[in-house]
Each structure stands twice: as C-alpha cells, then as structure tokens.
Amino acid sequence: MAKYAFLFPGQGAQAPGMMKDVCEAYPECKKVLDDVxxxxxxxxxxxxxxADAAELSRSDNSQMAITAASIATVKALEAKGITPDAVMGFSLGEFPALYAAGVLSFEDVIKVVAKRGAIMQKVCEQIAQENEGHAPGMTAVIGLGPDxxxxxxxKCENVYAANMNSPVQTVLSGTFDGLTQAEALCKEAGARRALRLAVAGPFHSPLMQRAADEFEKAIADVTFNDPKIALFSNVTGKQATSGAEIKKNAVLHLIQSVLWTDEEKVLLDMIKSSGEEWKLYEPGPGKVLSGLWAKCGLEIGELSCSEINTAEALNNL
Known part of the structure; x- marks a missing residue:
C-alpha cells in the first residue's frame, strides 16, 4: 500500500473562481467552506x-481562501481513503499542513490564519504608507543561483532573499523601490526573468518584524500539539517534532527565509530510506509546488508531485 506526502501551496496560489468545481462535486469540500x-x-x-484578483490577493483574504481550499481538498482525499503520512507547506501552506498533522485543531487553524492574515495585511499597508504609497512585495528571480x-x-536597501524555491529560482522580498533596483541588477546579471508576484507584502523578511511581534502575542494562548505524522519546517528545512518548536517557528516564519529546497531533500531522503512506495500530492489551488518538485535538482526518478485542484483530478485517483 502506498504512502502519501501532501505539499500545501502558499499565498500567491489564489485565483478567482478557484476550485469551485471541486466543491460542487464533493459535499465534504463545501462543508469545509461553510464551517470556515x-x-x-x-x-x-x-x-x-x-472576488476579483485584487481583492483576493489581500493577505487577509488570500490566506483564508487558500487555507480553506487546501483543507477542503484534504477532506475530499480522506473520503477516498487517502490520508497523509508526511506533510509540508510552502509559506502559508504550513498552516493547513499543521492541521493535517494534528498540530492545530480545525477551529484553531482558522482562527490563527485569520489573525495572521489580518496582521500581515495591516503591516504591509503601514510599510506602503512609509514608502510614499509604494506597496512592498516579492519578486521571483529565475535563472540565477541562490548565492x-x-x-x-x-547590494540593495531593504531587499532580502526570502524563498529558496529551486536551484534556479529564488524569491526576493523588499520595498517597492528596493525590489525595482534588485530586479534591474538581476537582469544585468543574466536572470531569465525577474517577476513581481501577486502578494501583498515583503514576506519572510525582517521587514515583517512588527507582524511577527504582534502575531506572537495573538497565538500565545493557542495550543500547538506534537505532530502525529512527519511534518517539515520552512524555518529549519528539517522535520519538526514538537508543538513547542512548531509554535516558535510559526512566529519566526514571518521574518525568516523559506528553506523549501532543504525540505524537499529531507522528504526525499525519508522516502528513499523507507523502501516503500510513495505518492506526492499538492492539495489546493495552483500547481506551483508540483513544478518546483520537478525542478528541485534532486534525483527524484519517477516520483512526481501531482496537483489536486480540480474535480477531474480527484475523480481520477
């Protein structure tokens, strides 16, 4: 019998109308949305x-929408007898992963994501005001190595390497002006693309320290349980085993880089050492993580990651 690893997408995966066909075809999914x-x-x-793309891209909206869609897909998979043996999430995706691993209850994960999204949106708006209305954000640099x-x-003011996506894709966080300068320098250095992302702020960088401080207070009374299955952390790039560590990392998560390539390697090492058959799924909107897995630079063989974001994909399992 195969084992399963779920890789949950992060902010930026949202799109108007996302996963409507899934929720219409699977009552378990629509119930999750009602409960959320x-x-x-x-x-x-x-x-x-x-909602239109602009409204949906706000942190206080997109984070909840993606979390709800991801958990809804998990419920549809459960109805087919498919449950995860390992989970990891990209950025925001860590929160549906925490739910799937039993670290946070359903009610708590929704409340925590609501607080997180609202806090991050507020801080991003403050940063924009402090920079003459120019919104901060993130830029994906494709074609250059992370170093x-x-x-x-x-070389740029208020710009940080935020997401280690693949050997040839790194995401920068920063102020509007800082990213504009960095994008030009990356293109001069030979980058194939430097693409500004549809996110509301400079996530996973020191510019979000105010958000981290407020979020730490907001979750002070929330119980983070030890994970029931293998769970990997963006902050350390390794497996996380205690609720206390995971709670601490949930705060650091806002200001530190996403070590996604490290997580992919640890997951792959675990799979190879198990000697068992594994299948990887990306439950929720988009297919970014499936693409990153294919380009991770590791010897993955035929172990692909399949996006599960349509009713057809679920029906074919």
Whole structure:
C-alpha cells in the first residue's frame, strides 16, 4: 500500500473562481467552506468565487481562501481513503499542513490564519504608507543561483532573499523601490526573468518584524500539539517534532527565509530510506509546488508531485 506526502501551496496560489468545481462535486469540500465561514465570520466561498484578483490577493483574504481550499481538498482525499503520512507547506501552506498533522485543531487553524492574515495585511499597508504609497512585495528571480541572488540582495536597501524555491529560482522580498533596483541588477546579471508576484507584502523578511511581534502575542494562548505524522519546517528545512518548536517557528516564519529546497531533500531522503512506495500530492489551488518538485535538482526518478485542484483530478485517483 502506498504512502502519501501532501505539499500545501502558499499565498500567491489564489485565483478567482478557484476550485469551485471541486466543491460542487464533493459535499465534504463545501462543508469545509461553510464551517470556515462560520468561524471566520465572512463568506469564504463567495470570496473564492466572486472576488476579483485584487481583492483576493489581500493577505487577509488570500490566506483564508487558500487555507480553506487546501483543507477542503484534504477532506475530499480522506473520503477516498487517502490520508497523509508526511506533510509540508510552502509559506502559508504550513498552516493547513499543521492541521493535517494534528498540530492545530480545525477551529484553531482558522482562527490563527485569520489573525495572521489580518496582521500581515495591516503591516504591509503601514510599510506602503512609509514608502510614499509604494506597496512592498516579492519578486521571483529565475535563472540565477541562490548565492548570486543573495549577493545582489545585499547590494540593495531593504531587499532580502526570502524563498529558496529551486536551484534556479529564488524569491526576493523588499520595498517597492528596493525590489525595482534588485530586479534591474538581476537582469544585468543574466536572470531569465525577474517577476513581481501577486502578494501583498515583503514576506519572510525582517521587514515583517512588527507582524511577527504582534502575531506572537495573538497565538500565545493557542495550543500547538506534537505532530502525529512527519511534518517539515520552512524555518529549519528539517522535520519538526514538537508543538513547542512548531509554535516558535510559526512566529519566526514571518521574518525568516523559506528553506523549501532543504525540505524537499529531507522528504526525499525519508522516502528513499523507507523502501516503500510513495505518492506526492499538492492539495489546493495552483500547481506551483508540483513544478518546483520537478525542478528541485534532486534525483527524484519517477516520483512526481501531482496537483489536486480540480474535480477531474480527484475523480481520477
């Protein structure tokens, strides 16, 4: 019998109308959205299916929409008898991963994500005001190695290497002006692309320290249990085994880099050492992580990661 690893997408995976066909085909999914709406106090289904891209990209909206969609997909997979033996999430995706691993209850993960999204949105707006209305953000640099991108970031004010996505893709966080300078330098250095992302702020960088401080207070009374299955951390790039460590990392997560390539390697090493058959799924909107897995630079053989973001994909399992 195969084992399963779930890789949960992060902010930026959202799209208007996302996963509507899944929720219409699988009652378990629509129930998750109804339950999320009851806890959050807003209609998450309406947000996912009727909001425009600008409204959906706000941190306080996109984080909840992606979390709800990811957990809904987990429920549809459970209905097919597919449950994870290992989980990891990219950035925001760590929170549905925490739910899937039993670290946070359903109610707690929705409340925590609501607080996180609201805090991050507020701080991003403050940073924009402090920079003459120019919104901070993130830029994906494609075609340069991570060390080269880090060196370029060091030459720019308020720019940081935030996400280690693949050997040839690194994401920068920074102020509007800082990213504009960094994008030009990356292109001069031979980058194939330097693409500004559809996110609301300079995530996973020291520019989010105010958000980290506020978020730490917001989750002080929330219980983080020890994970029931293998769970990997963006902050350390390694497996996380205690609720206390995971809670600490949830705060550091806002200001430290996402070590995704490290996590991929640790997961692959675990799979290879197990000697068992594994299948990798990306439950939730988009297919970014499936693409990154294919380009991770590791000897993955035929072990692909399949996106599960349509009713057809679920029906074919």
């Amino acid at each position: 709406s009851a806890i959050w106090g807003k209609d998450v289904a309406k947000l996912m299916w009727e 080269q991108v880090k060196e370029i970031a060091g």
